[in-house]
Amino acid sequence: MPVAKVHRISASAPNDVSGIAASIAAGRIDPKGVVAVLGKTEGNGLVNDFSRGMATTALLRLFERHLPQAAAAQICLVMSGGTEGGMAPHWILFERAEGEGGASPALAIGRAHTPALPFEQLGRLGEVDQVAGGVRAAMRDAGIADAADVHFVQIKCPLLTAQRVAEAEARGASVATRDTLKSMGLSRAASALGAAVALGEIDRAAITEAQVGTDWSLWSGRTSTSAGIELTNHEIVVLGMSPAWSGPLAIDHAVMQDGIDIEPVRGALKRLGLGAPGQIDAAQRSRLVALLAKAEASHDGRLRGHRHTMLDDSDIASTRHARAFVCGALAGLVGHAEIYVSGGAEHQGPDGGGPVAVIVDRG
C-alpha cells in the first residue's frame, strides 16, 4: 500500500539543493520515489528570471547522481519564481513510498505525461481536451476514482517559441498567438480549463475557444498551472485523498475569493485538525507540512471596494505585488512565510483570488 511523503526544505540560494542532498544521505528521502519537486526561487518570476533555470539545473544534477538519466528526467520539476515580501525560498518534494503507513484514506499522489501538443492547439480547445485526459490519467495513477477527492492539480504546460510557430505554419497550420509571452498565459489558461473539466468543475460543452484566457468567470478551484519552455507536452501531478493510500498525511483545499480572503483557508486547516481562533501556534505549525496558493491582482483594480495600484505600477509587476501581499495574509494565518505562493492565475480561482491547498501531518 503506497505511502505519500512530502518534504519541505529551505533553500539558501536558487541552486542550493544541499538540504535535499542531506535528506537523501540520511535516508529520509529515497530518490527513486520522488515524483515531483516544486520550488519557490528568488527571481522576479517574469521573463528574465534566471533563478528558475539555476534551480532546475541543480536539481537535475543532484538526481542524476542517484538515478539513471531517464529516471531523473521523469521527475516533474516546477519552479515558481518570486519570493516577494517575507516569502522564504524553499523546495517541496513529493515522494511515493511503499509499506505500512497507518491511517487510510491518506494523501495520494498521481502523475501523467501527455503526448506532445501540436503547437496550433496551444491555448485552444485541443489543449483543454488533452489536459482533461491527462488529469484523468493522473487520477487513475493516484488511485482516486472520485474527482471530489482531488484537492490540488499542478500542471506544467508548453509555450510557443518563434521556431515552434514557424514549424506549425510550415505545415499550413495557424497558431493562437505569435507572441511568446502571450502564449504562456494562453497555455496556462487552457490547461486550467482542462483540469476544471476533468474535476467536474466546468462542463466541457459550455466552453468556447473565445473564452480561453478572457472569460474569468470560468475557473478551477483546485488547479495551478505554469508554462515552461523545456517541454512540448504536459506534466501533470494530482494530489488528493485515496483509500488506496495510507500514512499520516492528509490534504484539503480552499478558494480565496480575493487576496485577503483567508477564512476559507482557516476552515480547511480546521477540517484537518489545525483549528485555531487566531494565528495557529508553533505546535500546530509543526504539523502544517505545506501550503500552496495562487495570487494575482484583480483586473478591476479594486479590493473589497478600495482601489489598489498593482496594475498601474510600471516599476514593479503586479504579480510581484500580489505574491508579497497574499503571502502576508496567509503567513498572518499560519505563523510563518515558507509558503508556496505563485502568480499567473488564469482560470485558477476567481478574478483576484485563487485556490489554496494545505497538506497536514495528522501525527
Next chain:
Amino acid sequence: MPVAKVHRISASAPNDVSGIAASIAAGRIDPKGVVAVLGKTEGNGLVNDFSRGMATTALLRLFERHLPQAAAAQICLVMSGGTEGGMAPHWILFERAEGEGGASPALAIGRAHTPALPFEQLGRLGEVDQVAGGVRAAMRDAGIADAADVHFVQIKCPLLTAQRVAEAEARGASVATRDTLKSMGLSRAASALGAAVALGEIDRAAITEAQVGTDWSLWSGRTSTSAGIELTNHEIVVLGMSPAWSGPLAIDHAVMQDGIDIEPVRGALKRLGLGAPGQIDAAQRSRLVALLAKAEASHDGRLRGHRHTMLDDSDIASTRHARAFVCGALAGLVGHAEIYVSGGAEHQGPDGGGPVAVIVDRG
C-alpha cells in the same frame, strides 16, 4: 469639552482631494478644526517619490481656499509614499471639534511645533531632547497627563541638504552626516528615541549618541516618524485617551514583534470592542476608523527562522517589499487594505516589527 473626529477618505490619485472637499462642502469636516492629515500616496516612498509633493500641494491649495494661509500652514501634513500590494491610497484627517461628545475618556489629539533644530544637532542627542520636549508639549495640548495614555505619536522631522550642511560648517559646526539620505534615517531615529524618552519607554540617561540609528534594541512602541525636506523644526501629533475629551472614538496600540505578528493587534481591537476569532466581519469593520502601522525588513534576513530575500533584492527596495507584506498580514486580520502602513522604522518597534495603532468608533 473637545471632541476628536477622524476621517478616513479614499484617494483616486496622489492629488485627489475631492473626497475631502466634498466632506467640507457637506459640513462633515470643519477646516478650522483640522489638526493633521496623514496620507498614503502611491509613489515608491523613496528619494524620487513625487506623489508626496503632489499630495502636499493639493492639500495646501484646498485648505487655503477655506483658511487664512497662516492657519492652513499650521496643519501638519504627513505624506507616506508607497501603497504596495493591495494597500489603498487614502487620507486620514484628524479634527478637533467642540461640544457634546458623549463617552469620556475619549480619543484626544494634541499638537506641538518645536523651534528650528540647529543642523549640527540633527541625528544627535540634541534632537532627542528637543523632540522629547515637543512630545511633552503635545501631550499637554491634548490634555493627557499620564504618558501611559498616549497610544500614538506622529513626528515629522527635518533632514540635511547640501545647503544646510554648508550653513552649519560655515559656523564652524560639524554635522552628523553629509549624506542627505542618511540624514533622513538619523533624524527619524533621533526623533523616535526622543518620543520614547517622553513616553517613559527609554531612560534618557541610558542613551548614548553612538546608539542613534545603530542600536535597534532601543525602540518606542508608540511612535512613527518621517523626515521631510520642507521643514527645519519638528511637527508632532500625539494621540491618546483623555478624560478631558469626549466622543465615540477610542484608540489603543500594539507592538508587532515581526511582520506577521498580528495577534497583539487582534488584542488591541478586542480591547476596543472589535473582538473576533478570525477576520473581523463587515459590521465590526465599519467601526474600525483607522489602522496605522510601521513595516520593515528584519536586519538579520530572517523571519521566524526562515530566510527572507527583501534585503538582497536590488530591483525592489526592502521597504516596498515590507509594506506589501505587512499590509497583507494586517488586511487578513481586519478585512480590508485601506491601511496606513509606512516604512523606515528606525527605533520604532523591534527590529523587523513595528508599532500599530487602532482607532475605533465605539458607536
Next chain:
Amino acid sequence: MPVAKVHRISASAPNDVSGIAASIAAGRIDPKGVVAVLGKTEGNGLVNDFSRGMATTALLRLFERHLPQAAAAQICLVMSGGTEGGMAPHWILFERAEGEGGASPALAIGRAHTPALPFEQLGRLGEVDQVAGGVRAAMRDAGIADAADVHFVQIKCPLLTAQRVAEAEARGASVATRDTLKSMGLSRAASALGAAVALGEIDRAAITEAQVGTDWSLWSGRTSTSAGIELTNHEIVVLGMSPAWSGPLAIDHAVMQDGIDIEPVRGALKRLGLGAPGQIDAAQRSRLVALLAKAEASHDGRLRGHRHTMLDDSDIASTRHARAFVCGALAGLVGHAEIYVSGGAEHQGPDGGGPVAVIVDRG
C-alpha cells in the same frame, strides 16, 4: 515679420519653473508669445509617472500669473517623462516674437488645435485624417507652403478612458480598444501616420486601418507624438523654415535608422554650420539651441546583428533602456546630455530608430 525664439532652461525638479520665471522677469521671455513648452521630466515615463502632472500644474500656475486663463490654456504643454542615463531634466519654450530678426528664411513656428475626436475614431483612419488636416493648418499658421520645409511636428493626442469607451458604446459605436494603455499607443500611431500624410511621406490611399500600430514599415521621419489624458482633441506644433520669418534660428532634421545611427544627425548639424569631425566643441555647443529625438528598442531584439536585452528585461521597461542608450549616443556627438529624447515611437522613424530635429543659432 515674426521671429521665432527657443529657450532651453534647466529644471532642478519636475515642478521647478523658477528658471522660466526668471527669464520672464528679466524680459527674455514674453509669456504672451509662448506657443508651446516641451518638458523632459524625471519620472518613469510610464503609467504611474507623476512627474508629468507636477510639471504641467507648475507651468500652468506660472503662465496664469501672467496671462488670462484662456490664453494660458492655449499654450501647448508636452511633458515627456524619463531622463534615464545622464539625460538632464529641462524645458524647451517656443516663442513667437515680432520685429526685426535679421536672416531669412528662418525657423518658423505654427500651431493648430483640431476639433474633439469622436472616441470611436481614435487609432483609426478617422484620426489619421483629422491629424493630417491639423498639420496642414499648423503649416499655414507657420507660413510654410512646402511640406519639405517642415522639419519637426510635435503632436499631443488623446487617449481612451473607461468613461470615454462607455460614452462611445452608449451611442452604439465601437472603439478600437478598451485597454487604456493600448489606446495611447494607437493614438500616437494614428497621429504619426496623419502627419506623415500631410508631410507627403506616405500616400494616404496606401494606408489601411489594419496597418495602424502594426506595420512599422510606415513611418514619418519628422514627427513626434505623445498621448495625454487631459485633452480630447489634438494639439499640433509645426517647426520648419519659412521666408515669412526672420531671425538667427534655423532647424533641420535627420532620421536615425537605429539607436546608434548618429552620422545623419552629424550631417544635419553640419548643414546648419556646426560641422565637426568628432564631438562638437564648446564654442559650437553654445550655438546648439535644442536637440529633439525619439528612442525605442527594435522589435526584433537585435542591434546591427547583435542581441539586445531591452525587451526581455521585466525589471526595467524597454523605453527606459532605450532613452538612456540613445541619449548616450547623441550626447557623445554633441557633448552634453540636456537632450530631449522621448520614447514611444510608433510610426515615428524606422523600427528601432527615430527622427531627430536640431535647432541652431546661426549667430
Next chain:
Amino acid sequence: MPVAKVHRISASAPNDVSGIAASIAAGRIDPKGVVAVLGKTEGNGLVNDFSRGMATTALLRLFERHLPQAAAAQICLVMSGGTEGGMAPHWILFERAEGEGGASPALAIGRAHTPALPFEQLGRLGEVDQVAGGVRAAMRDAGIADAADVHFVQIKCPLLTAQRVAEAEARGASVATRDTLKSMGLSRAASALGAAVALGEIDRAAITEAQVGTDWSLWSGRTSTSAGIELTNHEIVVLGMSPAWSGPLAIDHAVMQDGIDIEPVRGALKRLGLGAPGQIDAAQRSRLVALLAKAEASHDGRLRGHRHTMLDDSDIASTRHARAFVCGALAGLVGHAEIYVSGGAEHQGPDGGGPVAVIVDRG
C-alpha cells in the same frame, strides 16, 4: 614566441557557451591556452544577479570537458552583470598560443594569483600592497618590463562574508567593514589603488588608509576590478604590448573624464590604425576585436554642468543607468554595442569617468 589571441563571442543567454564550444570544436580556440574569460551577462549587476553564477557554472563545465579540473580552475573567469540599453551579452576569451605570429611588439597577456588575503587587510593598505606585487608578477609573466607598456589590468578580488568577518574577529583582528556590500566596494577600491601603484600612476607613499574608497582624486587609468565571493585571493590579468610577443593584435587605452568623453577613445583607435572622423565604418569595425570600459554616475550629480538623476532614482540603480548611457556613447563611436562596459569604478578613472581599453587586429 608567444602569440596572443582574443576571441569575442556572442551569448544568447547567461549560460550559452555554445559559441565557445563551437570555436573549440573547429580548432579556433585551444582550451589549454585560455588564460581568462570576461563575460557580460544580462542580470542587474547587483546583489541578486544570478546570471553571473549561471555563466561561471556553464564555463567551468565546458572547460572541464577539455582540461583537468585543476587546469580549468586556473582560468580566470570575470563575469560582469548588466547589459543595459543596447549592450550585447558576450564573452571575451584571452588565449596564449605559441608559434610564428608576425608583427612584434604585439599584445601580451600575463596572469598572477596572489596568496590568500588575510580578511582584516581587505580594503586596507595591506591589500593595496599585495595587489601591487601581484600586478608586477603578472607583468613579468607577460614579459612586460616597462609599466608604460601596460594598457589594461583586470583584477578579481575577494569580499567579506559574515563567516570571514567572524574568522578574523576570532583571531582578535578587526575588519574594515562588517557590511558585505561595502566590502565589495572597498576591495575593488584597494585593488585599483594597488594596480595604480604598480603602474606608477600613484606614489605608494602618498596613499593613506583613509583615502581608500573615499578620495576619488586617486585613480588608475588602466585598471578594472571586480569583487567575487568565490575567491579569497586575487586573480590578476595584465594586458599590454611586448617585444617578447608577436601577432596581429595590438592594444591601447584611453581615459574618459566623464560618461560622454569619447574623443580620447577615438584617439586610441586612431593610434591603432582605426582612424575615422565620425563613426568607424564596417570595414574598420571588423578589425576592432574588443572594447572594454568602466562606467559610473558622477558623485556630484552633474554632467558637464547639467544635472543627471541617476543617483536619485530609487527604482533603477545608478550603475544600470550609467552602463546604458556610456555604452550608447561608445557604440555611437564604434558602430556596434557588443561592448564590455562594467560598473563599480572606485579609483578606476576620474569621478564619473573611467578607463577604456581597445584591442585591434592590425591585419
